Every structure is written in structure tokens, then in C-alpha cells.
Amino acid sequence: MKTTERLDPRVLACIKKRGFTSLSDAQKQAIPLILDGKHIVLIAPTGTGKTESAMFPVFNGLLSLPGGGGFKALYITPLRSLNRDILSRMQWWCAELGLTVGVRHGDTPMGERRKQALSPPDLLITTPETFQALFMGKRLRQHLAHVKYVIVDEIHELAGSKRGAQLAVGLERLHVYAGEFQRIGLSATVGNPEDIAGYLCGARPCSIVQVPVAKQLELSVQYVGDDFRHQTEVLKKHLKCEGSTLIFVNTRVTAEALGHALFSHGDVEVHHGSLSREVRIDAEDRFKKGEIRTLICTSSMELGIDIGRVDHVIQFGSPREVARLVQRVGRAGHQLNTISRGTILATGFDDLLESLVIAKKARANEIERVTPPRHAADVLANQVAAIAVEYGEIERSKIREICERTSLYPDCGTLLDDVCRQMEDHRLIRIDGSRIITTARARRYLAGNLSMIHDERKVPIFDIVSRRTVGTLDESFVVGWVHTGVVFITKGQLWRVLEIADGRLTVEPAKKAIGELPSWEGEQIPVPFPVAQEAGMMRRTRDIAAYHPEPDGLSYAEGFLREMDRNRSLVPTDELITLENTEDGVVCNVCAGHKANEALGRVISILVSARYGTTVGLELDAYRMLLRLPFSIRAADIRDILLSLDPAHMPGILKLALKRTALFKWKLVQIAKKFGAIDPDADYERISIQRLLDFFDNTVVQQEAYRELLSEYMDIDTAAGIVSLVQSGKIRVELGPLSLIGAGGLLSSRDQIPPPTADSAVLATLKRRLSQDDVLLACMNCRDWKSRTVVSRVDDHPQCPKCGARLIAALKPYEEEQYALLKKPKKNAEERATEQRLMKNANIVLSSGKKAIIALSARGVGPENASRILATLTEDDAFYREILKAERTFVQTHRYWA
Amino acid sequence: MNLEFISEGPALVIEGEQRLLIVADLHFGIEADLAAHGLHFRSRSAGRLERLMRVIDLADPDALVLLGDIKHSIPSLTRQEYYEMPGILDALRARVPLIVFPGNHDIGIERFVREEELRPRDGALVDGVAYLHGHMNPAPSLFGNLMVIGHHHPLISLRDEVGYAMQAPAYIRADIEPGEHGVPVPPGSPGKTRVLFMPAFNELAGYDIVKILKDPFSPLSRSMNADRAEIILADGTLIGPVSALNLDEDD
Secondary structure (H helix, E strand, O other), X not given: OOHHHHOOHHHHHHHHHXXXXXXXXXXXXXXXXXXXXXXXXXXXXXXXXXXXXXXXHHHHHHHHOOOOOXXXXXXXXXXXXXXXXXXXXXXXXXXXXXXXXXXXXXXXXXXXXXXXXXXXXXXXXXXHHHHHHHOOOHHXXXXXXXXXXXXXXXXXXXXXOHHHHHHHHHHHHHHHHHOOOEEEEEEOOOOOHHHHHHHHHOXXXXXXXXXXXXXXEEEEEEEOOOOHHHHHHHHHHHHHHOOOEEEEOOOHHHHHHHHHHHHHHOOEEEEOOOOOHHHHHHHHHHHHOOOOOEEEEOHHHOOOOOOOOOOEEEEEOOOOOHHHHHHHHOOOOOOOOOOEEEEEEEOOHHHHHHHHHHHHHHHOOOOOOOOOOOOOHHHHHHHXXXXXXXXXXXXXXXXXXXXXXXXXXOOOHHHHHHHHHHHHHOOOEEEEOOEEEEOHHHHHHHHHOOOOOOOOOEEEEEEOOOOEEEEEEEHHHHHHOOOXXXXXXXXXXXXXXXXXXXXXXXXXXXXXXXXXXXXXXXXXXXXXXXXXXXXXXXXXXXOHHHHOOOHHHHHHHHHHHXXXXXXXXXXXXXXXXXXXXXXXXXXXXXXOHHHHHHHHXXXXXXXXXXXXOOOEEEEEOOOEEXXXXXXXXXXXXXXXXXXXXXXXXXXXXXXXXXXXXXXXXXXXXXXXXXXXXXXXXXXXOOOOHHHHHHHHOOOHHHHHHXXXXXXXXXXXXXXXXXXXXXXXXXXXXXXXXXXHHHHOOOOOEEEEEOOOOOHHHHHHHHHHHHHHOEEEEEEOOOOOOEEEEEHHHOOOOOOOOOOOOOOEEEEOHHHHHHHHXXXXXXXXXXXXXXXXXXXXXXXXXXXXXXXXXXXXXXOOOOHHHHHHHHHOOOOXXXXXXXXXXXXXXXXXXXXXXX | OEEEEEOOOOEEEEEOOOEEEEEOOOOEOHHHHHHHOXXXXXXXXXXXXXXXXXXXXXXXXXXXXXXXXXXXXXXXXXXXXXXXXXXXXXXXXXXXXXXXXXXXXXXXXXXXXXXXXXXXXXXXXXXXXXXXXXXXXXXXXXXXXXXXXXXXXXXXXXXXXXXXXXXXXXXXXXXXXOOOOOOOOOOOOOOOOEEEEOOOOOOOOOEEHHHHHHOOOOHHHHHEOOOOOEEEEOOOOEEEEHHHHOOOOOO
């Protein structure tokens, strides 16, 4: 039977009335499956009528159900703006078919919500978060019992995140009331459709319908250089000859900069998440109506909001991921069976090679996988609290059943026990034997934690010098890491924290800091390992022409590599790691992508910090890492570490490395909030919150921070694989001076890996103090020359300018009187003893030079102590440790305290 | 007189005729206050007491000096304190005689402390050293001696060469200089008065030393010579004057 013949005549009539003459491929495949009652994931590019494919048969089903009673279909999208768009499309259909439709999300007014509670619409369009809220009201829960269909739109956007995990549990909570309902997921192209199906349905059978995207893409890569003025000139040319154009950029800052530069061009608007809703909707509307021809946007426009006809998509800079490119370019030709045209404007060497690789992979339909998070403990905590509030009191085994019906929490008994115990510690639930009981706090918690998105308070940064606010930082970051004396970077400048008080961070500009901190604003999209690898391969084969770049790009890339050769720099590739010495430390060129480099860089850093007792500053991107190090540690040392590293130990080392980093503490605070330990509006200023975080040692909160960081922020398996290849000789390691490639690139991630003990900080402070100490040099030969200076200015072997002798005593300033006494012709016993002491002092300086002077300037260290310290023959840090020991003894004596 | 620094505390042993173990600012019951400010944690009193018992075992003192702010809640007792305090003090008492100098948080402490254990709020001499919590003017008779005080919870930030900053509890040693806003030094006091500011024993309490020196919040901290004040880590490592922290990196 033809697909259309199976549809209700009323639905068919509407399809005709709406002007659809034929069904798309997607629709032809999907509609019969949905009519058959199958769960389905429909994977198709934007603009192939995905929504309609799902909704025609759903309308069909709704028409056969009795009216009223409750919600019959839920349509869930990740964004409110998408909800509004879907609502405006559904209203026409529902009106024609005599069905009711409503939208409910954060912006929905109270009156509308009350109306929905009293007379629920047949079709409710909502977000995952508001879906969660539906379980909190008694009447709404009754309405949920009628649900027969759940459509999850843009499911690829949800499946890989904690939001998605929360939704998956939510759907199983719905199952308790509604029984089996039909599940329909709508997705953009992904590398692993079966995992998306599992995410949506758990163990239930699920059909997958996939409409390939590649044949509809027409992609080109154009090199535009790194000069912003030239870049905008190229853009202007494009805009002149094209119709309506979307320009995608990777950061809001770039969006604003381009918007400013193209403003004079007219008919251009900027669209990104920091702009107010009104401004965004206005821009969308005007673009749709054709009043403006160009929209500059960030990922805010990736999802399927209908903005009318798009002739051309320009991606400014590498899209970094294949999926992102496909999704963005898919916005062009937003009509059935039309070709989507996209152009990537590449801005540098890495950017160009990466763009060429991504374009090639897009044509070959090699899209990244989406990995749903498994066993996310904070999502579980959130859902336990929600279920406790929903039921008041419930058997733990019931909660476990609900969670284990999803694909994300297989065999979660132990995890659930740990999570419940932790929640009880934070007074979020009570445990009574096998039962979980809600608390007064749980409902309050839920009101503030409906969403798994970390809606962070922003802490303003106030510069005390210019007396103005220079930016903001995420609160969890401030709470977890920042304290007085810390130096961090934001807006390209260094700042030192003076005070955290009254909800703001007071800072002053810092002149220099070797280690810089991340600022976490606008986290970068990571470049996946396969993309970075293939870019590395291109550097090796140098067969750039095979990727069909335009002539400008080809000659630039080839010229760049020739320049490397001319400088006798080795070109790092997928089979060659180069370690380059720079003034700041060592650059490790590794083509492994962001996540693997995050893992590898941190492992190397902790090993360096442990071996040399120093903090390591780490900055990295997909192709290189800069280890900021004291000058004594060089590339050869890093090579030694790389070669002696056991890949099997890397996960353990990485966990150690993470524990005291900014990234880890930031995560810990976010997760602790989801466990109810920290309220969204907590007042942190009263206590040392960083020590509070130690309370999470060996808890499920800490475990979750590790799980999330190791699975979502870094890729330890790939990093360990690279180290194995290094050791088997398949990847070579070479040393050299800084090259063009090593110096290039914007290092997009920053952190510091501190050493295991405070030793280095104490030693650094001691060295600073001693070098600044005043010292009185006095000649014990002619006894007629003395000079007051500071230790750092003293020569290695000071000499008396009067008599040329090297018999110089290094005295503390208050010993000046004693030197004066030496001139007395007749000395008493005490004075003779002093004379002897000064002679001994000078003899030590004579034999040990500056080192003796440093020891003698320490507190409570006289000639006896000094010669004991010098007799240990220790050097560098060990020498200073001996001084610390002597001072520690001194501090315990009455002499220091009297 | 001899001193021992016990970093596991932080705690201090001062040995003269007697061997005294001194801890400051235990703040038992702080969790109830944290909860009121949005931080929800189970009481950690048991762990804190256990740590204190370990320190007592390590030091094996003749008496334990509790230098104020033994409990946390003001102005009135919380349920947590009402239940926990008697047990905590009995456990300590069973091990070692107590000497208690009440602090500003110790309102209602009389209920739990025996009369013979209690010392005046404005301090007293024990074995030639003056002890007091440090939130008010010291008794006039204490001047000219080393004063050991709590109340300030000093914490230090140290930076290493790469720039990583870490925080640690620390002691401050400072000299008292009579001044307009500071403590009334009685005329004719013998010699100079040195003050030792103890770090808090409570693991959550901490107040940056730079901040204490910049905005002193007690009579004694207002009277100290901040430029010459010296910092000592919990294990007795001498850090030196605040200037050694060298916050301006111009070197």
C-alpha cells in the first residue's frame, strides 16, 4: 500500500492544502514505520522534512484517540527558540485537524501554565527541563498518564550530554505513568546511529532510518590568511555575489568583530547566545523576510530553526568537527532536494589543513560519534531527588528499576547506593532502610536544579588600578580555584587576585607570570583525534593537492612547509613528535587533537613537577602543547619522560595530576551543587572553600568529577596509544629549536600542574627572601672596609677594594657594631670571642664564596651553623633545604621569641 | 622556654616548667552555620576531635590550652552544639587537664566547662607566657610577655617560580607598638611585647594574612608592627617578613 493511502484522509487533505506535492525520502521511509507503532530514530539533514515525517503519522494517531483527558504527545526540543518555531508550524496543522497544541517552557507565563493544568493540550511542546518540572505537580502527573507519543527533536544535541542523560531517566519515569509510549527521535547525521537508538529506547527494539547527507553537500575551502582586514575584504566579495548567506564563526568575540567590520556593508546582523532574546528573534525574522541578506552567527543557529531560504553558508575558520560542518552547511538550500553550498575560510596553516581534512571527511560521510554519558552520578543524584519529591517516599529498588530501563545506567545498584548515601550526607534525602524519603530541602533543591546545564553565576572582575570591571569568571571556577595571590589570564591580560569579597574579584594587572590560568569563558570546540591525525599525515605526505584546495591555499601550504625546510626545522607529523626548546619552556608538537593532548600534556606535566619539584604551566591545542618550565628543564628531559613512561600507568598518573588543578576543582564544585552540597546562592566568603573540597576525597562526587573529565575533556586511551607507538618506534621523537609550527597556533586551553608538595613554593619564597636580605660585607684583612648591600648583588667571591684580600666577613646589619670593636687595641675576653667569630665567618666566605654568604644571611645561622650547612656539600634546592632546617630549629628556641 | 610545631594540628607545644599543648579556634558546630549559608555537610566534629586526640598523643602534654572559639554558634547555642559539646569536652578531659580561654564564639560555654578549667576572657599568664583568645584588649598584667592568641585564623598564599599559588595555615610573630587605635599599653610595662597569632585548628577556617595585615580587625592586630611581622608555617618553617612573599614580582 502506498504510504499516503495509510494516512487518515483528514491528514492527507491538510498535506495537500499545505502544498506538499510529494513526500521526501525521509518521509517515505519513516511514516509507515511510525504508523506501525515502531520506535524510530530518523537521521536526516536539516530541511528534509524531518518534523513532518514524524508528525503526519502522529497526527494520524492522535485523531483516532478520544479528545481531552491529558497530554497525548510530547514534542521535546533542546531550545526554547526551537519550541517557538515548532509551535508556529504545529498551530496550523492542529487547528485544521481539530487538535489542541500548547508550548510550555521557562518563558511560559503562569496563566498559560494554569490553563494547561486544567485543560491539557493534545500536543505539548516542551524542553527537557520543563518536562522534568511536569512531574512535580499532582494534576500534571495525571495528564502524563495519557501520553502515547514522545518526539525528541535534535536528539544528537542531547544524547551526548548530561541533559540528555537526565531526559533518558525522565522518559522512564514517564513510563511508570503512561506505560509503553511510542518514541521518535529526530537527529542530524551522526557516526553511530545505533547508540542514539539505544539512548532513546533502552533495550526496546528501535528502527533507524537514515538519509545520507553527503551527496547534497558542495564544499570548498578557501585560504584567506590571518590579516583581519583582508579576511573581511574576502567576506565582502562573497556577500556581493551571493544571495542570502549565513556566516558561522566559532566564538562570540569573532561574531562581534565581524559584525562591526561588515556593518558598513549594510543588511548584516549578528546572532549569538549572549544577545537578548528579542534581538535574536528580530534578526531571525528580518532574515526570514529577506530584509537582511547576511546573518553572522555562532552555534546558536545550528539547530533547525526555520529561517527561510539560505543560498550559501560560510564557515569562518575551521569548523573543527565534521558533524559541525555538515550541520552548519546543511542550513543552506533549506528546501527538499536542493544542494547545500558551503565555503570554509581558513585563516592559517593548521586551520587550512584541518579544514581540508574536515571537508574531505564530510564528503565521505565520516561524521563523529556521539557518546551518551554512562553512569553519570550527578544526573542520578538529580533524578533521585526528583523521584523522592515526586513520590514522597519510595523503595530504592523502584528507582533502580527506572534507571536501569535506560541504556545509560546498566547495573547501577552500587552507584545508586553511593549516590543516596552522599545525598543523605548533604541532607537532600533521608534513608530509612530500603526506602528513600524526601525532605523539605529536596523540593527547594529541585526548583534550583531542574536543569543539568550549569547556569553559572558570573563573578565580576574588578581592576583596582583602572577602577573598572574588566570581565567575569564562572563562579564555580572562582570558588574552586581562585584565591589571593593567584594569577590568571582573561581578555588577553594577566591579573593577580587581591581579594574575593562582596561577590566580586578584586584584581590588579600582573606584569608577568610564567604559569597562566585558564579563564574558561567560551570553551573551545575540541578537534577530534582523527582530524588532527590526518592533518599530521598531510604534513608528512605533503600531498596537499589531493585535498583539492584552491590555488591560493595550495601555494600557501606548500610555501609554509618549504619555509620550515629552509629553517632546517623538522616538520612534526602523525609519525613524528618534535620537542622544541623555547624561552618559556618546551613545545611538544603532537598531532593528536585536543582531548588526547589534554591527557598527554597533563601526564607529562605531573611527572615533570614530581621529578623536579616545580609547578608546570600547561597550554595546548590540537597540535601542540607548551609546557611552561623553569629554564633548567629542557626538551631532552621531556623526551626522557616520554620514553620511560609506562602507558598502563597513565590513567592513574592522570588522576593524580588532575586532583589539584583548576579544571578539577571547577568540576567538583559544579557536581557538588548537583548533589545538594552547595546551594546555587551559597555564601562562600566565610570559609576556606578549597579545604571544603577536600571533604569530597574518595566520595562519589570526586569519582564523578574524574569520570566526566576523563571521558569528556580528555582522551587518555588515545594518549596512551601514542606513548606506546613512541616506545615501539612507530612514532619518532626529535629535539630542536622553536619552529614556525611550534610557535604557531592559539593555545586554547590553559592550566597548571602543581608538584605533589608545597616544597617548591616554600623554597622559592626562601630564595626570594635571602636574595633580598641586607648584608654587611667587612674586610677582615685590612679591617678598614665595610659595605652594606643586598645578597643578590654580592659577587661570587667578594674582594676588598682597599687591600685586595678575599677575607671578607658577611655580617647581618646589626653586627656592624661588632666590626667597629675590632679596631680597639685592647680587647676583653668577650671581644676576643667576637673577633674569632668574625674571622671564622670570613674564612667560610673565603672558601665557599657567595654560597656561604647566602647561608650566613639565613635567620639564626652563624658561622658554626653555616659551616655545618656547607659541609653537607649540597647544591641548589638541597642546599636551601638545609637552610630551612637550620631556621626551623632556630624558630623553636627562646632566642627567636624573646 | 622551647617550642614545638605540630603541623598535623596546627598546634603548638610550649615547654617551660610545664609542657603545654595549645590549639586555637576549634569551632565545633560550624556545620550548622554553613548550612544556613548554603553549604550542606554532615557534622565533622568526630573527625576533628579524632585529629585533636592524635595531636595530644603526639605531644603528650601536661595540659591542653584551648585558646578560644571552641564552639561556633553565636549568639545562642545550636542543637548540634548542645548535643556534641559535652561529649567532646569529656573525651578531652579524660585524656588531659584543660585550660580554657573563652573566645567571642564561646557564649554559653560555661555550661560545658568546669569552673577550675575556665580562665578570664582577657587572658592570663601560664608559666611566664600570656594566653588569650585575642578578640579584646589583653589584661594589663600581660604586657611585657609573649602573648599567644587565636581569633585571626591566619592563612598564607605562597607562589613558586612558575606561579602556582598554594594556601596554608601559618603563624604570625609580631611586636606590639602602642598606638592610637590599638591596645592600651599600660605605662611602665616592662620590655617589649611580642604576639604569636595561632592558625585555626578548624580545617575550614582561614583568613589571608595579607588581608589581616591590611585590615586588622582586633585590638592586638591593629597594634602590631606589620612591616616587621614574621610568618611561620605550621611545621615551623620560617617564611620571614611579608615582604618575602614579594607580591610585586619586580625582581
